[in-house]
Amino acid sequence: MEENIKFLRSGILAPIKKWGTHWSLWPVHLVTACCGAELAHAFASGYDGERIGALNYGIARQTNLIIVEGAITRKMARVLRITWEQMPDPKFVIIMGTCGLNGGVFWNSYHLVKPFEVVPVNYFIPGCPSTPEALLRGIRQLQNEIRTGEPRSSIEFEKVDLGKGKMMPVTPKSPKKISLAPSIVVNVPRKADEETKKLADEISKLGLATTVTGKNRIALRVEKDELVDAAKKLQNFGFDHVKNVNVIDVPNEDKFIVEYHLGSYSKRELMPVVLNLFTELPRSEPKLKSLAKIFPSADYMEREMHDFFGVVFEGNEWMGRKFLLAPDTPEYPLKKDFKLEEEKYLR
Template sequence: MDEMIEFLHKGPLAPIKKWGTKWSIWPTHLVTACCGVELAHAFASGYDGERLGVLNFGMARQTNCIVVEGAITRKMARVLKMTYEQMPDPKFVIVMGVCGIKGGLFWNGYHMVKPFEVVPVKYFAPGCPPTPESLLRCFRALQDEIVTGEAKNTIVYPILRREEVEGEKKRKKRPKRVPPSPKYVAENPSVVVDIDRSEKWKEGEELRKQVSDILGELAKKVTITGRYRISARVEKDDFVEAGKRMLEAGFDHVKSVNVIDVPHENKFIVEYTVSSYLKPEFVRLLVTLVSEIDREDAMFPSMIEVWPSADYLERELHDLFGVWFDGNPWMGKNFLLAPDTPKNPLRKDFKLEPEVYVGGDGK
């Protein structure tokens, strides 16, 4: 018997403890994904989960149950563990959704953790998303276990066997394994990030010329890639100087920094998208400075002295791709990921968990 349930069944006050716990389950909910909506639905006026003696609560030290709503990442796993350890005994855990059972659509993600590997889970509400009824079934099953001490499934499906009739033609047996889906290997396409789409923004030609004049000889190619979007190719060694010229022209902040991994060409494409808050003619314009670096020597000059807002983004990309932004003091330190996260998980040569299908006999 689970030690928490065993505690409720011991001592002269056992009947009172069981009765009180059954009708006062106060879950603190860890909302990490869309399952939180289903929990809200279960306790709204349509289902009124509170009538079952279940009341959602906000503080871990006054609760006796956790409802894990969705995916748990490596970073969130620490929060789950800390929350569970702060709760007084007896305490229980219910997990909602397929993300909490086996990762859901993130099943092979580098960052996923199964909640039952972090804390002891009592009941699962399967589904994507699970229904309010399935969550309330979990609470009812927990209440029954508190009283009886016996854990039971809320639904048991009968096993139907087709009896063989003498003389009847036998059906072909199904294969034990699910056949794998066909896989096609195509040639790796060339990765082009500055395709000319000037026909979509013909009136932007004047702004394209302005960007080209600002960068001067540093720009190898300036292209309209969409409405209010311009791309400028710049060599790595000229990137800082190009950034300074853009800053002087009024492009005062970085919107985003991006790295594209192109292993079949042995390179990374590095992009800084900049814009302006103060110059009216540039406020709606996004200019992406593009450069390429060797994948085996992934070093790029940091732009934090030009645009301080690039700092956070450079740190993220260093963690995810391993690109070293020379001049950023955070290089070599873990910033975004949990300490046990695999190194550089967004590189395309990162090994993902393979697909495994099993038949009814577990093979």
């Protein structure tokens, strides 16, 4: 078997094989971000990538080149690996855009992986997004590599001497500290029209302290033990669903703010209103009774907040495991004291 492969790579037929592969690089493209639009441009009538024999093909089994367009998340890495393994040898990988190179705008983010750790990469195409010319140049470079056998960059950048004065005076020091952010107040009273005020008064009659925070916006603060009672009262009042569940991490005050935005589809005068039902939790013991039984639409969003912040919604069945994040994501990535990978400054 080894001998046969060696014969294929350097035997008497190798030049023919190289010629065929050279002119027939069919890219299967894995679009994860905006670079896909640039790839479409590169193969449309303006630039026409088919000129150089590259035909876009949807199926990995029958192609020999994969173009990864955009950031690869932890979940997507698996897909990339499977797609790459499906392809028959000889196969090549081109990574397009800055996101695949070093993360781009998602640099040092908890959910990204580096594509070159997942698959062996032949060429990187820089740019955010890369231009069609750059992509076609990348394919040409790959053709050159197949023909001559040696990979090389298609461009050499001029080296610029940064003088002493341009040095950054102080590089950021590690470990980084959490800044003492100004305290976050959710229920700042603001001016509003009469109807909203009237509605807020009506809700206040239920025994709940409301604040009007804008036109059709009402905030309502409760203690964490009273949350379920308050939700039941509001349900009887006419609110029938949760639009959004939100958690705000305030580490310098040692608390989480948990918000439920309630709305109504069934009662006409409540339809434009968004009611912010919020409570505060200590960071050391972030436990709360779930509202998923009362408002079923809160279920998934509570799971997601559990993924991100580690707030335990007691009564929700999904607590303690990952819902939307990949299983190997580090725990509670949106907490403010989450430790990111330390970056290194060269100078």
